[in-house]
Amino acid sequence: MEVSLEKNAPHRVVIVGGGFGGLYTAKALKKANVNVTLIDKRNFHLFQPLLYQVATGTLSPADISAPLRSVFSKSKNTKVLLGEVNDIDPKAQQVILGDEVVPYDTLIVATGVNHSYFGKDNWKEFAPGLKTVEDAIEMRRQIFSAFEAAEKETDPEKRRALLTFVIVGGGPTGVELSGAIAELAYQTLTEDFRSINTSEARILLLQGGDRILPHISPELSKVAAESLQKLGVAVYTNTRVTNIEGNIVTFKQGDELTEITSKTILWAAGVQGSPMGKALAKSTGVECDRSGRVIVEPDLSIKGYNNIFVVGDLGNFSHQNGKPLPGVAPVAKQQGEYVAKLIKRRLKGETLPEFRYNDVGTLAMIGQNLAVVDLGLVKLKGFIAWLFWLVIHIYFLIEFDTKVVVAIQWGWNYITRNRRSRLITGRDGFVEGKTVNKRVQQPSGTPL
Amino acid sequence: MEVSLEKNAPHRVVIVGGGFGGLYTAKALKKANVNVTLIDKRNFHLFQPLLYQVATGTLSPADISAPLRSVFSKSKNTKVLLGEVNDIDPKAQQVILGDEVVPYDTLIVATGVNHSYFGKDNWKEFAPGLKTVEDAIEMRRQIFSAFEAAEKETDPEKRRALLTFVIVGGGPTGVELSGAIAELAYQTLTEDFRSINTSEARILLLQGGDRILPHISPELSKVAAESLQKLGVAVYTNTRVTNIEGNIVTFKQGDELTEITSKTILWAAGVQGSPMGKALAKSTGVECDRSGRVIVEPDLSIKGYNNIFVVGDLGNFSHQNGKPLPGVAPVAKQQGEYVAKLIKRRLKGETLPEFRYNDVGTLAMIGQNLAVVDLGLVKLKGFIAWLFWLVIHIYFLIEFDTKVVVAIQWGWNYITRNRRSRLITGRDGFVEGKTVNKRVQQPSGTPL
Numbered sequence: 001m002e003v004s005l006e007k008n009a010p011h012r013v014v015i016v017g018g019g020f021g022g023l024y025t026a027k028a029l030k031k032a033n034v035n036v037t038l039i040d041k042r043n044f045h046l047f048q049p050l051l052y053q054v055a056t057g058t059l060s061p062a063d064i065s066a067p068l069r070s071v072f073s074k075s076k077n078t079k080v081l082l083g084e085v086n087d088i089d090p091k092a093q094q095v096i097l098g099d100e101v102v103p104y105d106t107l108i109v110a111t112g113v114n115h116s117y118f119g120k121d122n123w124k125e126f127a128p129g130l131k132t133v134e135d136a137i138e139m140r141r142q143i144f145s146a147f148e149a150a151e152k153e154t155d156p157e158k159r160r161a162l163l164t165f166v167i168v169g170g171g172p173t174g175v176e177l178s179g180a181i182a183e184l185a186y187q188t189l190t191e192d193f194r195s196i197n198t199s200e201a202r203i204l205l206l207q208g209g210d211r212i213l214p215h216i217s218p219e220l221s222k223v224a225a226e227s228l229q230k231l232g233v234a235v236y237t238n239t240r241v242t243n244i245e246g247n248i249v250t251f252k253q254g255d256e257l258t259e260i261t262s263k264t265i266l267w268a269a270g271v272q273g274s275p276m277g278k279a280l281a282k283s284t285g286v287e288c289d290r291s292g293r294v295i296v297e298p299d300l301s302i303k304g305y306n307n308i309f310v311v312g313d314l315g316n317f318s319h320q321n322g323k324p325l326p327g328v329a330p331v332a333k334q335q336g337e338y339v340a341k342l343i344k345r346r347l348k349g350e351t352l353p354e355f356r357y358n359d360v361g362t363l364a365m366i367g368q369n370l371a372v373v374d375l376g377l378v379k380l381k382g383f384i385a386w387l388f389w390l391v392i393h394i395y396f397l398i399e400f401d402t403k404v405v406v407a408i409q410w411g412w413n414y415i416t417r418n419r420r421s422r423l424i425t426g427r428d429g430f431v432e433g434k435t436v437n438k439r440v441q442q443p444s445g446t447p448l
Numbered sequence: 449m450e451v452s453l454e455k456n457a458p459h460r461v462v463i464v465g466g467g468f469g470g471l472y473t474a475k476a477l478k479k480a481n482v483n484v485t486l487i488d489k490r491n492f493h494l495f496q497p498l499l500y501q502v503a504t505g506t507l508s509p510a511d512i513s514a515p516l517r518s519v520f521s522k523s524k525n526t527k528v529l530l531g532e533v534n535d536i537d538p539k540a541q542q543v544i545l546g547d548e549v550v551p552y553d554t555l556i557v558a559t560g561v562n563h564s565y566f567g568k569d570n571w572k573e574f575a576p577g578l579k580t581v582e583d584a585i586e587m588r589r590q591i592f593s594a595f596e597a598a599e600k601e602t603d604p605e606k607r608r609a610l611l612t613f614v615i616v617g618g619g620p621t622g623v624e625l626s627g628a629i630a631e632l633a634y635q636t637l638t639e640d641f642r643s644i645n646t647s648e649a650r651i652l653l654l655q656g657g658d659r660i661l662p663h664i665s666p667e668l669s670k671v672a673a674e675s676l677q678k679l680g681v682a683v684y685t686n687t688r689v690t691n692i693e694g695n696i697v698t699f700k701q702g703d704e705l706t707e708i709t710s711k712t713i714l715w716a717a718g719v720q721g722s723p724m725g726k727a728l729a730k731s732t733g734v735e736c737d738r739s740g741r742v743i744v745e746p747d748l749s750i751k752g753y754n755n756i757f758v759v760g761d762l763g764n765f766s767h768q769n770g771k772p773l774p775g776v777a778p779v780a781k782q783q784g785e786y787v788a789k790l791i792k793r794r795l796k797g798e799t800l801p802e803f804r805y806n807d808v809g810t811l812a813m814i815g816q817n818l819a820v821v822d823l824g825l826v827k828l829k830g831f832i833a834w835l836f837w838l839v840i841h842i843y844f845l846i847e848f849d850t851k852v853v854v855a856i857q858w859g860w861n862y863i864t865r866n867r868r869s870r871l872i873t874g875r876d877g878f879v880e881g882k883t884v885n886k887r888v889q890q891p892s893g894t895p896l
Contacts (some may be wrong), residue, residue: 041874043596060508067870069640079642082596133871147531148491192517194527198715423581424491 003252010035010077010346011050014095016085016276018045018068020332021110021312026070026078027430036078037102039095043067043082050331050393051299052132052173055139056180057422062208065133085111087279090305104306106343109276109294113313113327115272116291123244127267130173139266143181144424146264147189157261163201164262166249168241170207171215171436172364173401175224177266178205179367182231203232204238204260206251208269216362216374217328223381227370241269274313284308289316292326298354300339311335320357329396330360364388457836458483458525458779461797462543462552464533464724466493466516468780469558474526476788481795485528485550485849487543491515491530498841499578500621503587504628505870512599513581523860533559538753554755554791557724557742558784561775564718564739571692572670575715578621586796590628592872594712595637595648598644609709610651614697616657616689617716619663620812625670625714626653627815630679651680654687654699656717663774664810664822671829675818687716719775721762734754737764741772746802748787768805778808805839811837 015022018040026310028196047064054061062169068197069393072078078432087096094101115129128138133164139440143165150162163185167178185201192198205212205228212228213221236253249260263377273292287295288303293316296302300309300317317323325331334357340406342352371378371389380388459482463470466488475487495512502509520526535544542549564576576586591613598610611633615626629661633649640646653660653676660683661669661675666752673683684701691698699710729736734750735743739850741764744750750755760780764772773779782805788798811822811833819833828836 043870059869067640067869070870073639078639082600144491152530191521192515192528229619263716278829297748363694422518423510423513437647 004176004359005277012105016109017110019112020214021336024333024336025340028337031314032344051136052176061133083188083324093197108309110312111276113271113273126244129267151193161261162263165203166262166265167205169213174367175441178233182233183367186232204234220372227366291349303338311340460553465558467560468777469784472781472784473788476785480792489532499584500624522666538732545875557755559722559724559762561719564720574692575713577715605702612710614652614713618660622716624813626681630681631815634680652682655685665855668820668822669739672820675814677822716872757787780812836885
C-alpha cells in the first residue's frame, strides 16, 4: 500500500523494540510531524555491548541501562508502551499487544536476536547465555559462587571443577568474558581467599572456527588470541562442542574428543532471530534466513509491505556485499536513522536511495590495557586500542545520562583493579547449593 | 569459663554476621594476634541505611555494598566464610554451620534483626519490608511497575489504586521511603508519562505514635512532618493499621476506621531479633526481650558466658539509660569496636570498663535539600541538614571503596534530578501482571 498523506492526523509510527535499532529510529523522529509509539517489554534500554562487565562484577545493571521514559520524556510526539508484541496484522495495520491492538501507518520491527543452541536447547540450563540483565546477574552469581564454593571444597577433584571456566564461542562476547574472568582469577581475587589459590583457575575459550574474532583482520585476531593467552586463557580453535550435560563439556578437535568437568560453562556462541521474525514471516509471507533473521529489501522494508521495516540484528541485509551485515550496534543505529529519514522523506513525497552501511570498524576488549581495534586501514592494539575502545563506548553512552558515572566507575575500577559489583544475589543468594536468607518471602531475586 | 591464655595457638574469634556490628569488630581486630573467622550468608556487607535509595531507583545495590572478601583481603588473620549459622554449642565452643562446625574461643553474634509484622505474618505478602537487596529490588519493581500499569489502566478506580502508595511506619525508613516516592511522583516522573499525571499520585505515611521520627526531638519531628507534607506526603499519626489484605489497608484513627485501596503497600514498622537470638536463648539460657533481642550484660557478653558477645541490633543493652539503645549503625559500630578492644585487653590479662554508647546524634533524610539532624544541642534542618546527612553517610562509606562513585552518583542525580536505576527487573520483568521475557530460562531475577 502507499502511505496516505491526505490524513490530517499525524502519521502513526509504531516501533517494536527499544534496543539500538528501535531507540535510534525513535530519536531520529523526535522532531518529525509523526506520532511515535515505542513498545518494549522492559522499561529500559540496555547497552548490551557492556553486559559482560555486569556478568563479571565491574558494572551494575543500571550503569548500562537507560529508562526508556527518561530518554524520551522531552519528545512529546513519542509514547513509550510497556508490553510484549506477539503478532501483527499487516492488513489491518495493527500490532497485537496482549489483548489490545495498536494501529500503525508505518511499522518498525527491531526485536533483535536471542541465543541459539543450534537445536540443542537442553544445553541451555547448563550453559547460560548473555542477552538480558537477568542473564548477566545469573552469570555473575555462578562465577562468584564457584570461587566461594571452591574455598570451602576439600575434595581436589571437585575444587578443580569449581575453578574451571569454559566459555563457548570466540566472538566478541566470548573473548570479553574469558578475558574478564581471567583478570578476576589472576588479578582481582588473588588476595581474597585463604584456602584456595585463585590463580589455579583454568579458563578455556572454545571457538568453532580457525580463529577467534573472525569478523576482524587475521593479524588482529592473532594478537587477540596471544593477549588472551598472556592473560591465562587457554584458547581452543577449530573446536566443536559435541555435548554439554551437567558439569561436563565434550568437545572435538579434529578427531580428538575431550571431556572437561566445569561448574561454570558460559554460552557465547550462536544467535537466532527473535520470535517476531517468525510472526512477520507468517503474517506477511516475508522470507527468513536459516537463523530466523528477516530478509529485508534494499530500503530495509520487507517484500510486499513498504510500510513495514526491520532494523538491527533481526534483519538480514545482504544487498551490500552479498553476506548479511554483522549484528552490531553501529549497523542497528545507522539502519534506525535511515528508516527515520526515509519516513520523513516519504511524508514530503520524496524518496531516499537504498540503505548503505558505513563500516566504522570493529573492536573488541580483551582486558585492562588490552583491546584490538580494526578500522580497516588503521589497526590498533594494546593500551591505545583499549583507550580507543573506552572512548568509543563512553561516546555511545553519551546518549544516556549514565556516561559520567560509568566513566568514573571504569576509571575507579581501573585504578583500584577492584570489582565492586561482585554481589551474589537473587536465587536466595545461593551459597554452596544451600538456600540461604530464607526470610525473603517474595520470589527473591531481581537484578540490580 | 575463663578464656585460656595458655594456648600457643592464637585465640580464635568467630564473628557471625557481616553487618555494621560484625564488620567493625573484625576491622578492629585486624592487627590483633587472633584468628578471626567472619561468617555471613551473603558475600557482601550491605550499607542498610541507604537501602531505600535502591528501592526508589537512585542507587544500585553494588553502590551500597562491599564484598566482604575485598574488605578483608589485606588482613591475613581474617577468614571470610560464606554460610548460614543455625545454632551454637556453647559447651563445646562451636558454631554449627550446616553440616560443619567452627570452633571458637570467643564468639560475637551480630546477626541483626528482621521485619516484624506484629504476629500478622500474612500481611507480609501484601506489604514487603526493606532489609535485604532482594527486598529493595522487589520494592523498586513494585513502585515503578505501579506507574507503568497506571499508564495503561483506563478504569479510573484501578488507576487511582495504582497511583496510591501507603507506607506503614514513621521511623527513618518510612520517612525516607515516602519522601523519595513523593519526589518520584511529583518531580522525577512528571514528564515521563503520556496518559497519566503522576502528580495525582497519593502517598500516605501511617505512624502508630503521636509523631514521626519518635527518636529525635519533638520540634525536629514536627519539621520533618511539615517537610513531608510540603513534598506531598499525607502524614497520619496516632494511626494503627488493623488489617492488610490484597490491595486494601485498613487503619484506625481514634475510633474512625478507614479503608484505602493501594497497589503498593510498603512495610517499615516493626523489627524482631533474627533467629540466632532464639538459638542463643535455647543453648545458653540467656533472656530475650519481647521483640526477640538478646539481653546483654554491661560488657555486651551474655549471662553465664563471658566469651559470647552480642553486638548491634540483635542486642538489648539497657544499662545506660534504662531503655534499650536504638538499632542504628553507630551503636553497632561502637559495640563492635568495644568488644574487639575487650578481647585484646583480656589477652593481655587486663580488663575494660563497661560499654558506654557515645550518642553522636540522629538524622533522617526527607528529600533533596530536606533532612533533619539532631545532635542534642545543635539541631539542623533543610539544606544544611541535608548536606550534613550527605557528608556523614559518605564518611561512613569511606570504609568501602564505593564512596567516590556513590558521591558522584548522588551529585549527578542531584543536578539532573534523575533516577537512573529505575529498572524493573527480575520476576520476569513484570509488566502489568503479564509475564514477559519468557526467554529467560533460569529462575530469572537477581539483584544487582
